[in-house]
Amino acid sequence: MAFYAFQGFIITLLVLLLTLHILVKSRRSKSSSFPVDWPILGMLPSLVGNLHNLQEYVTDVLATSSSSLLAHGPLASGMRLFVTCDPENIRHIFTTNHANYPKGEDFGEIFDIMQGSLFTVDGESCRRQRGRMKSILSNPRMISLMSSCSLEKVAKGLVPFLTRMATTRTAFDLQDLIARFAFDFTVMPIFSVDPGLLSSEMPPMDAAEAMDMVMAVGLLRQVMPASCWKLMRWLNTGPEKKLAAGHSTLYRFVMEMMEKRKAKNLDKEQDTVDVVSSYIHDPEFNDDLLRATLILYMVAGRDTIGSSLPWFFYNLAKNSHVVSAIRKELTPVVLSRKHAATTSNDTNTIVVFEPEDLKALVYLQAALLESLRLYPPGPIVRKTVLKDDVMPSGHEVRSGDTVLISPYALGRMESVWGKDWRDYRPERWLSDNGLKLRYVPSHKFLAFNSGPRMCIGKDIAIMQMKIAAAAIVWNFDMEVLGKQTIEPKLSCLLQMKNGLMVTVNKREEIIQV
Numbered sequence: 001m002a003f004y005a006f007q008g009f010i011i012t013l014l015v016l017l018l019t020l021h022i023l024v025k026s027r028r029s030k031s032s033s034f035p036v037d038w039p040i041l042g043m044l045p046s047l048v049g050n051l052h053n054l055q056e057y058v059t060d061v062l063a064t065s066s067s068s069l070l071a072h073g074p075l076a077s078g079m080r081l082f083v084t085c086d087p088e089n090i091r092h093i094f095t096t097n098h099a100n101y102p103k104g105e106d107f108g109e110i111f112d113i114m115q116g117s118l119f120t121v122d123g124e125s126c127r128r129q130r131g132r133m134k135s136i137l138s139n140p141r142m143i144s145l146m147s148s149c150s151l152e153k154v155a156k157g158l159v160p161f162l163t164r165m166a167t168t169r170t171a172f173d174l175q176d177l178i179a180r181f182a183f184d185f186t187v188m189p190i191f192s193v194d195p196g197l198l199s200s201e202m203p204p205m206d207a208a209e210a211m212d213m214v215m216a217v218g219l220l221r222q223v224m225p226a227s228c229w230k231l232m233r234w235l236n237t238g239p240e241k242k243l244a245a246g247h248s249t250l251y252r253f254v255m256e257m258m259e260k261r262k263a264k265n266l267d268k269e270q271d272t273v274d275v276v277s278s279y280i281h282d283p284e285f286n287d288d289l290l291r292a293t294l295i296l297y298m299v300a301g302r303d304t305i306g307s308s309l310p311w312f313f314y315n316l317a318k319n320s321h322v323v324s325a326i327r328k329e330l331t332p333v334v335l336s337r338k339h340a341a342t343t344s345n346d347t348n349t350i351v352v353f354e355p356e357d358l359k360a361l362v363y364l365q366a367a368l369l370e371s372l373r374l375y376p377p378g379p380i381v382r383k384t385v386l387k388d389d390v391m392p393s394g395h396e397v398r399s400g401d402t403v404l405i406s407p408y409a410l411g412r413m414e415s416v417w418g419k420d421w422r423d424y425r426p427e428r429w430l431s432d433n434g435l436k437l438r439y440v441p442s443h444k445f446l447a448f449n450s451g452p453r454m455c456i457g458k459d460i461a462i463m464q465m466k467i468a469a470a471a472i473v474w475n476f477d478m479e480v481l482g483k484q485t486i487e488p489k490l491s492c493l494l495q496m497k498n499g500l501m502v503t504v505n506k507r508e509e510i511i512q513v
């Protein structure tokens with residue numbers, strides 16, 4: 001037994017060293033021309049060699065493999081991967097035969113900070129926790145609280161900051177700003193406490209950075225043989241060491257928020273509506289499960305919206321006609337407000353839009369969805385195979401195989417979106433007369449997942465993004481600085497590796513009445 005453990009350790013070590021060697025070489029050469037499956041080492045060298053460019057690499061490989069392929073891990077690892085972005089396979093995996101494709105037990109190990117919460121479980125536990133979250137997130141008072149938190153942060157945080165940057169003509173990192181904004185408005189309805197990342201002091205973002213670390217190391221843990229990352233965790237080295245520090249930071253953050261919430265004596269009040277109040281008296285949610293669930297709420301809202309909006313503004317910066325079309329759609333809302341107002345006829349003041357103003361705006365929604373097509377916050381989804389099965393594409397998968405589905409590649413397949421898939425074109429989401437949103441099935445547009453594990457917060461998310469997008473687009477002109485390399489970071493979250501430096505100008509003479 002000890003001999004086999006030692007042998008396993010040596011093989012893992014060798015694979016690790018070889019992998020690091022290839023990584024260093026490929027960083028120097030910037031090459032992405034490895035074959036997918038190597039003898040003995042399987043797909044590991046090509047994966048590691050293309051880590052700097054992973055999403056594009058997976059997209060290229062899938063585009064040249066009829067949207068699906070089987071690959072192998074190193075010989076000793078027994079790892080088999082099925083990678084796909086074929087809509088028919090996606091429908092099969094997420095809906096028709098979804099019981100055969102759970103997240104799997106190792107998913108809970110990979111995202112151990114949320115272990116036991118809905119994010120990591122399947123089966124009965126998933127059914128119960130999902131039902132609970134659905135009822136919390138469909139409560140009109142919760143929806144209204146979440147919208148008002150975003151609105152407050154737009155009016156009191158985002159807009160004053162942008163006005164300052166416009167007045168002083170200062171360039172800033174939009175991704176950093178949105179990260180602060182999304183962190184605050186996500187945490188507020190969970191704990192009834194404003195963490196204040198988007199305030200004039202711009203405090204350090206330790207907890208937000210720890211969440212980024214969970215997602216970055218989460219990706220490495222998904223593509224590496226488990227023995228590799230577990231060895232690094234045991235040795236407390238490399239990314240695993242940083243992750244351990246990130247976990248401590250997040251635990252501390254949740255504890256601090258709970259203390260601040262407690263000091264407000266909210267649990268004595270009957271009508272408290274925050275997320276904590278929905279769980280705190282439930283004996284099923286012991287301290288660990290409660291903490292994991294609260295972190296899941298933070299991840300679900302902050303990570304997704306925080307990484308979507310920078311890509312949205314990046315797309316707008318390259319497509320000024322879309323900016324004009326959004327402003328055209330917003331104009332009647334502003335005019336009707338102006339006509340309703342009796343005291344002011346100043347057309348140049350800042351306008352912040354209420355959820356009711358924005359519900360019916362289909363072009364703005366289409367522009368957001370089109371950005372999510374090209375830049376889905378979760379670029380890779382992982383499932384495991386329970387029983388041997390045959391995919392609609394004809395590929396055979398075996399019990400224990402890992403399935404990787406790429407929403408990033410799916411949004412870029414010519415076979416799904418046509419020859420103009422590269423173009424950012426909100427019109428593809430609209431009916432011919434432009435008045436209604438077109439129905440696009442979720443197995444062709446996977447940004448919000450598909451089937452029984454579909455995102456529960458989709459409508460809330462769209463509203464929160466509309467609130468921020470409308471205020472920024474209406475009140476400011478934005479320009480992306482030249483000479484930046486805009487590319488995805490290596491993470492489960494599609495963030496920009498180097499941020500997004502922009503300048504803004506306050507719009508003048510917005511409406512000629």
Ligand code: HEM
Nearest residue numbers: 118119300301304305308378447448449453455456457461
């Ligand atoms: C742009 C915004 C958003 C996108 C693109 C998005 C996307 C997704 C995706 C892809 C999943 C599946 C994750 C997985 O199973 O691994 C998911 C699940 C989930 N989302 Fe969202 N989400 C967004 C915003 C939100 C917001 C604002 C909330 C809460 C207010 C939310 C709540 C949830 C919950 C609770 C789940 C877990 C469902 C389950 O595991 O069964 N999401 N979301």
